[in-house]
Amino acid sequence: MNTAQIQELKNHLSTPQKIVIVPHRNPDGDAIGSTTALYGYLKQLGHHCTIISPNDYPDFLKWMPFTNEIMVYEKQKTIADSLIQDADFIFILDQNAFHRAGDMETILTATNTTYVMIDHHQQPDDFATYMYSDTSMSSTCEMIYHFIDMMGHTDLITADMASSMYTGIITDTGNFKYRSTTSATLRVAAHLKDKGADSEAINRNIYDVNTPSRMKLLGVALNNLQILPEFKTAYITLTQQELNDNNFKKGDTEGFVNYGLSLKGIVFALIFIENKDDGIIKISLRSKGDFDVNLLAREHFHGGGHKNAAGGRSDLDMKATEQKLISILPSYEKALSDTII
Ligand code: 5GP
Ligand code: MN
Secondary structure, eight states, rough: OHHHHHHHHHHHSSSOOEEEEEEEEEEOOHHHHHHHHHHHHHHHOOOOEEEEEEEEGGGGGGGGGGGOOOETTTTOOOHHHHHHHOSEEEEEEOOGGGGGGGGHHHHHOOOOOEEEEEEESOOOOOOOOOEEEEESOOHHHHHHHHHHHTTTTTOOOOOHHHHHHHHHHHHHTTTTSSTOOHHHHHHHHHHHHHOOOOOHHHHHHSOEEEEEEHHHHHHHHHHHEEEGGGGGGGEEEEEEHHHHTTTTOTTTTTTHHHHHHTTOOOOOEEEEEETTTEEEEEEEESSSSTOOHHHHHHHHOEEEEESOOOOOOOESSSHHHHHHHHHHHHGGHHHHHHHOO
């Protein structure tokens, strides 16, 4: 977005509008953080806002400010469809294409309104009138801070909004660990702390909420870990049966993939999680250094994301999905062995 576009948007937003805010399907901390922070901001400008999430989000995010205002599309499709059709503006956050909004893709594609995209994923689709896309950003939450700053309104950031944005920044950067964490990210985090984000409480709410069944599921996952040292690769599998046996709840597998990546010398880690309802294996991919999992996920697993963190899916069964990975790895052998970590 250039200065002229910012000014134009600022003019539009100077009078009350009907606004819908949409995170991606299976929203994570960044998706919920960015949508709720933007909600808090736009409400103060007097707009009529609704956050519509394609599906439900994990319990460990339900403490977050404004989450009681979130409408879940899967549960309230009719009302949600009419809000979307009526909207003057639709903000699409933490996603770069309508298909990332799952079942909402159809209504979003069919609705002719002014779209605003704020996102940090690679290769964004071209549907937004106002597109703030920056793949160098740590998180969409960091971008929401910059967006509010560009609008000249950092004075409107409340403690609740600051908590939302801080949450998305820590969840997308692995607590400021990944190299997407720039000096600007840390400055934004510092401003958010000044605005009232309680970093200790936020960390407790996000990371100290394990249940015994999640710990047991982690045990199963670690037991299933496969290491392919010749390809500097490690992967974990979890079948639907294993999930069921351990009282699986949405969000329980968050972060499991990082255990593979934490192994010394491993460059590429994946987790394959069977979802019998959707008839797919959901895949998370992570990497260190310059090994690009966004490209690999796009090419082989109908997915995408970022260079070091991407997602995708497989329509094959678990065994065949593992075989597929093993069959493609030789073509990445050089890239993997050349990756300096
Ligand atoms: P996660 O593995 O934590 O679900 O996602 C890692 C990153 O990849 C996130 O930025 C997420 O938005 C993105 N991502 C996850 N699943 C998909 C997918 O199926 N398609 C695309 N394009 N991106 C995904
Ligand atoms: Mn994100």
